[in-house]
Each structure stands twice: as C-alpha cells, then as structure tokens.
Amino acid sequence: VERGLYIAATGMLAAQIRQDVIANNLANASTPGFKGDVAVSESFRDMLLVDTNSRDRLGPLSTGAQVAEVAVNLRSGTMRHTGSSLDVAINGAGWLQVQTDAGVRYTRNGALTTNLQGQITTAQGDPVLGAAGQPIVVDGTRGQIAISPSGVITVEGREVGQLGLVALQDPSIEKLGESYVTGTPDAGTPPGQVAQGYLENANVNSVEEMVDLIVNMRTYEAGQKVIRAIDETLDKAVNQVGRVQ
Amino acid sequence: MLDALYTAASGMLAQQTAMDVIANNLANANTDGFKAHRTAFSDLLYTEIGPRQSAAQGQEMGTGTRVTAVQTMLGQGAMVDGTNTDLAIVGNGYMQVQRPDGTTAYTRAGKLNVDAAGNVVTPAGERLIPAMQIPQDASMDTFTVEKNGRVTVRVGDQLRVLGNIQLAVFQNPNGLENVGGNLFRETANSGAAQLRTPGQQGAGDVQQGFLEKSNVNAVDEMVGMISTQRSYEAVAKIVTASDEMLSIANSLRR
Numbered sequence: 151v152e153r154g155l156y157i158a159a160t161g162m163l164a165a166q167i168r169q170d171v172i173a174n175n176l177a178n179a180s181t182p183g184f185k186g187d188v189a190v191s192e193s194f195r196d197m198l199l200v201d202t203n204s205r206d207r208l209g210p211l212s213t214g215a216q217v218a219e220v221a222v223n224l225r226s227g228t229m230r231h232t233g234s235s236l237d238v239a240i241n242g243a244g245w246l247q248v249q250t251d252a253g254v255r256y257t258r259n260g261a262l263t264t265n266l267q268g269q270i271t272t273a274q275g276d277p278v279l280g281a282a283g284q285p286i287v288v289d290g291t292r293g294q295i296a297i298s299p300s301g302v303i304t305v306e307g308r309e310v311g312q313l314g315l316v317a318l319q320d321p322s323i324e325k326l327g328e329s330y331v332t333g334t335p336d337a338g339t340p341p342g343q344v345a346q347g348y349l350e351n352a353n354v355n356s357v358e359e360m361v362d363l364i365v366n367m368r369t370y371e372a373g374q375k376v377i378r379a380i381d382e383t384l385d386k387a388v389n390q391v392g393r394v395q
Numbered sequence: 396m397l398d399a400l401y402t403a404a405s406g407m408l409a410q411q412t413a414m415d416v417i418a419n420n421l422a423n424a425n426t427d428g429f430k431a432h433r434t435a436f437s438d439l440l441y442t443e444i445g446p447r448q449s450a451a452q453g454q455e456m457g458t459g460t461r462v463t464a465v466q467t468m469l470g471q472g473a474m475v476d477g478t479n480t481d482l483a484i485v486g487n488g489y490m491q492v493q494r495p496d497g498t499t500a501y502t503r504a505g506k507l508n509v510d511a512a513g514n515v516v517t518p519a520g521e522r523l524i525p526a527m528q529i530p531q532d533a534s535m536d537t538f539t540v541e542k543n544g545r546v547t548v549r550v551g552d553q554l555r556v557l558g559n560i561q562l563a564v565f566q567n568p569n570g571l572e573n574v575g576g577n578l579f580r581e582t583a584n585s586g587a588a589q590l591r592t593p594g595q596q597g598a599g600d601v602q603q604g605f606l607e608k609s610n611v612n613a614v615d616e617m618v619g620m621i622s623t624q625r626s627y628e629a630v631a632k633i634v635t636a637s638d639e640m641l642s643i644a645n646s647l648r649r
Contacts, residue, residue, distance in 0.1 A: 173402035177457075177459045180434075181460055
C-alpha cells in the first residue's frame with residue numbers, strides 16, 4: 151500500500167513541473183517570436199510483481215509518472231503588423247543570426263533597432279548578422295530603411311546588406327532566454343521570407359494554456375486525494391486493526 | 396517549490412510596464428511631435444530540470460519574461476494645418492533649442508512663439524538655435540521659413556534674414572533620451588548631432604504652416620491595452636492556481 155503513496159507523489163511532482171511550463175508560456179505571451187514549451191509526461195518503467203509465497207506472477211506495475219521532456223513547440227506564431235521599418239517577421243522556418251558575447255545565437259524576435267555604430271541589433275543590443283556573417287551597418291542619419299522579402303536591406307535605394315537567415319535542425323534547438331536559441335544550421339531547408347513591418351507573435355495559445363492549467367491542477371488534486379485515501383487506509387491499519395479493547 | 400509563482404509574477408511585472416507605456420502614449424496622443432514608445436519583451440533564462448536524455452529530448456524549463464527595452468517609435472506623425480509660426484519636419488531631422496541650463500535639446504514640435512524680448516522660442520520658452528530675434532517693427536504676417544531653413548521677415552519694405560534653421564540628425568536616433576517637454580537629448584547611444592541643411596542628405600524638409608502631431612495610433616494602443624490586460628489576467632490566474640496547488644499540497648497532512 152505504501153507504494154501507492156510514492157506513485158501518487160511522482161504524479162504530483164510531474165504536475166508541478168507542468169505548472170511551471172504553463173506559467174512560462176503565459177508569461178511570454180507578449181514576447182515576439184517566442185516558442186512555447188510542452189511538457190511531455192511518461193510512466194516509469196513497469197516492474198513485475200510476484201507473490202512472495204506462491205511465486206505466482208501477479209503482472210506488471212508502473213511506479214509512477216515523470217516529465218520525460220520539455221519540448222519546444224516550433225509552430226510559427228501569427229503575424230502582427232507594426233509598420234515599424236526595423237520590425238521583421240520570418241515567414242518560414244528561418245532564424246535571424248545574432249552575434250552575442252557567447253557566440254552566434256539565433257532568434258525569431260524581430261523587434262530590431264540600431265546601435266551607435268549604425269549596426270542593426272536586437273533589443274538587447276547584439277548585432278544581427280548578414281548573409282556573409284558580418285553585422286549590417288545602416289546610416290541612421292539617412293532616410294528610410296527598406297527590407298525586401300529576401301532580406302536585402304536598402305537605405306534610400308542603396309543596398310547595404312542582406313539579413314542572413316538560417317533554418318535550424320529541429321531537435322538541436324535549445325532555448326537560452328533573451329529570445330535566443332542555439333542549434334545546428336540546416337542547409338537543406340529553405341529559411342523562408344522576411345516580412346518588414348511585422349512581428350511574429352508568441353505561438354502560445356492562451357485558451358489551450360488555460361485548459362491545461364485546469365487539467366493540471368485537477369491532476370494535482372487527484373494525486374492529493376489518492377495520498378489522503380492511502381493515508382486513511384494506513385490509519386485504519388495501524389490504529390484500528392491492531393487496537394486492544 | 397513551484398517556480399510557476401515567480402514565473403507568473405515576472406509576467407505580471409512586465410505587463411505592468413507595458414501598461415504604463417501605453418498609458419503614456421495615450422496621454423500624449425495630442426502632444427505635438429511626440430513619438431510613441433513600445434515595450435520590448437524577451438524570455439528569461441532557462442533551467443535544466445534533468446539530464447538531456449537524447450539530442451531530441453530537452454529538459455529545460457523557462458523562468459519567465461522581462462522587459463528588455465522601451466523603444467521609441469520614430470515614425471512620422473500626422474501633419475495638421477497651423478499658423479505661419481508653426482513648422483513641421485518631413486523626414487529624419489530635429490530642430491535644436493537651448494534649454495535654460497544652456498544645453499542643447501532637440502525637438503520635432505515646431506510650434507514657435509515670440510517672447511517679450513522678440514526671441515523666437517518654443518511654447519515652454521526655450522530659445523531656438525540659431526538664436527533669432529524679431530525686429531520690433533517687423534510684421535509677423537511676413538514671417539517666412541523657406542524649405543532650406545532660411546528664416547526671413549519684412550520690416551517695412553526691407554526683407555531681413557533672421558537666420559538659417561539647421562536640422563540635427565543622429566546616427567542612432569533610437570538612442571535619444573526623452574527628457575519631457577517635447578524634447579530629446581543626445582546620449583552616448585544616439586551619437587553626436589550632425590547638422591544638416593534642411594532638404595539635404597536625408598535631413599528632411601521644413602514645412603511652414605504645418606504641425607507634426609504625435610505618431611500615436613489610438614486604435615493600436617487600445618488593442619495593445621486589451622491584450623496587455625488579458626495577459627496580465629492570464630498570468631494572475633497562474634498565481635491563483637499555483638497558490639491552490641500549494642494549498643492542496645499543504646492539506647496532504649490532515
């Protein structure tokens with residue numbers, strides 16, 4: 151019977167992790183280009199129960215559940231029109247390359263700006279890399295910046311560079327925070343097109359997350375009920391079965 | 396124990412900032428030359444909750460969101476008709492004014508006035524750079540600003556040139572600091588002001604008789620407000636739900 155206590159506890163622990171994942175998804179519902187996470191649960195390996203007296207096999211039993219994986223949902227978010235010349239959304243599988251202190255990182259958060267050197271940067275100030283792996287310099291003192299669907303950047307009609315989009319191999323993508331991910335470039339997949347004046351919304355669906363939240367809380371509650379029921383059973387076993395009148 | 400509480404709290408904080416920014420935008424919807432702001436979000440660091448079991452299976456969990464920047468949106472505001480002392484800039488440039496402490500500030504709000512001493516000033520009394528003085532017997536009806544920035548006024552039959560307005564442009568106009576009173580100040584991020592003759596090298600034209608209103612789009616702001624409020628509500632629900640879960644855990648022990 152005590153085994154049940156621990157099985158129910160593993161379910162509650164998994165529900166806590168799922169709760170954390172849902173909280174992070176909803177907290178980032180306003181982060182452009184954010185990709186939500188999905189907590190995937192699995193059961194522990196089955197073990198074979200054997201009656202110790204008769205040596206009869208009683209059958210398999212799993213000893214609980216755990217979160218096997220927190221998978222990144224890479225579905226594209228919807229596009230939002232902003233009209234700002236340095237907002238870009240990527241229509242397709244591509245990622246923008248960013249030169250950070252720690253090396254090249256990738257982002258889908260296209261709310262870009264410029265720095266003092268005229269380099270196009272992310273909101274964190276890290277330069278966005280062009281097709282040749284170099285930062286793109288625009289002269290902020292001169293007129294309108296135009297970005298073509300293929301990522302070619304022109305200022306007042308003069309070409310100054312091209313955004314270097316890359317597709318990443320799905321399983322290699324690891325989120326690092328600050329809207330950045332690492333991953334292995336995938337040369338075989340076309341990176342898609344750039345939409346200037348748009349931002350990609352987070353791909354978080356509030357309704358789904360709310361439903362998950364309810365389900366998750368009730369799962370947690372169910373785990374608690376199981377533990378209390380087992381506790382009551384143990385209470386009877388300890389305090390009533392053995393009572394001397 | 397349940398990071399969800401703190402994760403959700405980070406979302407509430409960020410949405411509060413977003414709401415403050417929207418409130419300021421809407422409050423300044425009728426401010427001449429005002430540039431709207433926008434809150435830029437990004438996700439916080441991720442923590443490993445277990446060993447990576449295979450290349451395909453991540454075990455990282457996010458810890459919330461934060462405001463990375465409040466960006467100034469530099470788009471042109473709408474032009475409205477004004478008097479002959481109203482100037483609008485069509486393009487990138489900024490007019491220069493002198494603040495009371497002697498420093499130079501930059502503005503796109505071109506509502507000019509003449510103070511008691513005849514100086515050309517902003518409504519708040521900052522003098523235009525270069526300083527211009529209207530002669531006492533000049534007729535203000537003849538106050539003219541040409542597209543290239545030359546300011547003239549007639550005194551009797553004579554045409555007097557008061558000065559040439561130059562426009563300041565910046566390498567990184569996103570880096571300008573808002574100091575209130577429709578003014579911007581240059582910072583290490585914006586780079587030093589480069590003075591240009593209006594109409595040349597992308598500085599923009601000076602248009603007399605027009606005023607640039609704010610570039611706040613009321614509809615966008617209202618939609619942003621709704622989405623901000625609902626996001627706030629959603630993360631607040633996470634806090635309540637996490638609280639309930641903790642309460643459930645606490646009632647394990649009867």
